[in-house]
Amino acid sequence: MRLPVDPVFQFLLSTMAGVFVFLFFVGREYLRGLGWLLGSWDPNMGCATEDELISKANRNALLIAVLLLAWAFMGPSPYRRNWEIEVLGIGTGMLLAYVVIIRLAASRVKKLRG
Numbered sequence: 001m002r003l004p005v006d007p008v009f010q011f012l013l014s015t016m017a018g019v020f021v022f023l024f025f026v027g028r029e030y031l032r033g034l035g036w037l038l039g040s041w042d043p044n045m046g047c048a049t050e051d052e053l054i055s056k057a058n059r060n061a062l063l064i065a066v067l068l069l070a071w072a073f074m075g076p077s078p079y080r081r082n083w084e085i086e087v088l089g090i091g092t093g094m095l096l097a098y099v100v101i102i103r104l105a106a107s108r109v110k111k112l113r114g
Helices: 007-026 028-032 050-074 083-113
Strands: none
Touching: 007 028, 007 050, 007 083, 050 083
């Protein structure tokens, strides 16, 4: 028998998973090499410009949102308890990471264009 998981803890873990999944999808080419680990951090995550980073974030947010909607419409899972909390948590984490990426990229563009 498994111990019940606190729904708040499950939501927070799902939110963190959503952040990491979204950041991995946006910067997967950049994260494949070890330059980010051994060298300096690129705020554009391997993209040439901020506009390219924003468009990549838009595409990946749309892809993950479609996958989450499909997961939500499939209905309850007999294997996972509180599955709707996981869908909501991953969506929240994705949205948080998306907003942070867009805000930082937009502020860098505004600073460059002066």
